[in-house]
Amino acid sequence: xxxxxxxxxxxxxxxxxxxVAQTTSSSSTQPAATSTDTATGKAPLTPPSREGFWGRxxxxxxxxxxxxxTEPIRDxxxxxxxxxxxxxxxxxxxxxxxxxxxxxASDKADAADQHAIxxxxxxxxxxxxxxxxxxxxxxxxxxxxxxDQYKASNQTEIRFRPGQTVLSKNxxxxxxxxxxxxxxxRGYIFEVQGFSSGKGQAAITxxxxxxxxxxxxxxxxxxxxxxxxxxxxxxxxxxxxDDAAKTKHVSGGRVEISLLKNDLEQLASTSTGDQAxxx
Numbered sequence: 203x204x205x206x207x208x209x210x211x212x213x214x215x216x217x218x219x220x221x222v223a224q225t226t227s228s229s230s231t232q233p234a235a236t237s238t239d240t241a242t243g244k245a246p247l248t249p250p251s252r253e254g255f256w257g258r259x260x261x262x263x264x265x266x267x268x269x270x271x272t273e274p275i276r277d278x279x280x281x282x283x284x285x286x287x288x289x290x291x292x293x294x295x296x297x298x299x300x301x302x303x304x305x306x307a308s309d310k311a312d313a314a315d316q317h318a319i320x321x322x323x324x325x326x327x328x329x330x331x332x333x334x335x336x337x338x339x340x341x342x343x344x345x346x347x348x349x350d351q352y353k354a355s356n357q358t359e360i361r362f363r364p365g366q367t368v369l370s371k372n373x374x375x376x377x378x379x380x381x382x383x384x385x386x387x388r389g390y391i392f393e394v395q396g397f398s399s400g401k402g403q404a405a406i407t408x409x410x411x412x413x414x415x416x417x418x419x420x421x422x423x424x425x426x427x428x429x430x431x432x433x434x435x436x437x438x439x440x441x442x443x444d445d446a447a448k449t450k451h452v453s454g455g456r457v458e459i460s461l462l463k464n465d466l467e468q469l470a471s472t473s474t475g476d477q478a479x480x481x
Contacts, residue, residue, distance in 0.1 A: 352391060352462035356380055360416060362455035364399070367411040369419055377416065380461055381424040392420060392431045393460040399438055410435030412457050 358380055360373045369377070384390050396413030398405045413433050420426040 352464050354460055355390070355463045356383065356461040358459050360412075360457040360459065362412050362457070364454050365408075366455065367408070367415055369415050373416075374419065374423075377419055377459065378424075380459060381420055381426060384426070384461065385424075390430065390461060390463045392417075392426065393458075393462055394431060394433045395458045395460075396433075396435045396455075397438065397458070398435075398455045401438065403437075406435050406437035408435075408455060409437050409457075412455050416457050416459060 358376045360369070360376060394413045394416050396409030396411075396416075398409035398412065400408065410433075413435055417428075417431050417433050420431060421428060
């Protein structure tokens with residue numbers, strides 16, 4: 203009996219040394235958990251209290267004992283997982299809102315740039331329109347001031363044999379050459395003056411008939427409006443020459459055709475140019 207007691211006591215002392223050493227080590231290395239500055243806002247987990255003879259090192263611990271010891275740790279891990287998931291979602295939402303804000307700002311900047319370009323184009327078009335309007339006004343003023351001032355543009359003379367009032371082929375060719383230059387134009391008139399040798403009313407009648415043959419050819423062949431033709435039979439009236447001191451006397455019969463123009467044609471050309479401008 204004494205021998206058994208002597209063997210059991212040293213064995214018990216030997217088995218108790220690890221438990222004592224583990225308890226001392228845990229007490230000396232575990233910091234005081236008083237701060238609540240954690241991710242979950244809760245106090246840090248405290249070490250479990252010693253239970254039974256074995257304390258925390260129990261080679262014969264049961265399942266319920268292990269569950270009680272690990273349950274706080276498992277709950278805290280779940281809370282951290284939820285917190286991490288919430289933070290990830292918040293970061294993702296913030297990034298999406300930031301990207302949407304950046305895109306919206308970029309779209310607005312592009313729209314502002316386009317509006318600025320459109321405004322610049324409209325300003326340029328308005329300036330061009332103003333310049334064209336100014337040019338047209340100046341042209342109209344010039345035309346109005348010179349509306350009755352016709353200037354000789356071309357002149358030809360048709361010769362007739364004595365007693366003849368019918369146009370010859372050469373006469374027709376000369377009239378054709380002059381009439382084709384005014385096709386489609388405005389602001390012109392034809393001045394047709396007939397001259398005939400002889401005296402008195404007979405010379406006037408003959409000169410009138412020669413001038414009428416020219417007018418008839420202009421109207422029927424070249425469709426010149428009658429209101430653009432001024433006819434006069436001058437008879438045997440002398441005409442002035444370049445030398446004012448001398449006069450030109452009529453020998454035989456002749457018709458002088460003068461093409462006179464004013465600035466209406468210039469106005470028509472300006473109007474056509476304005477209409478051709480792109481809107």
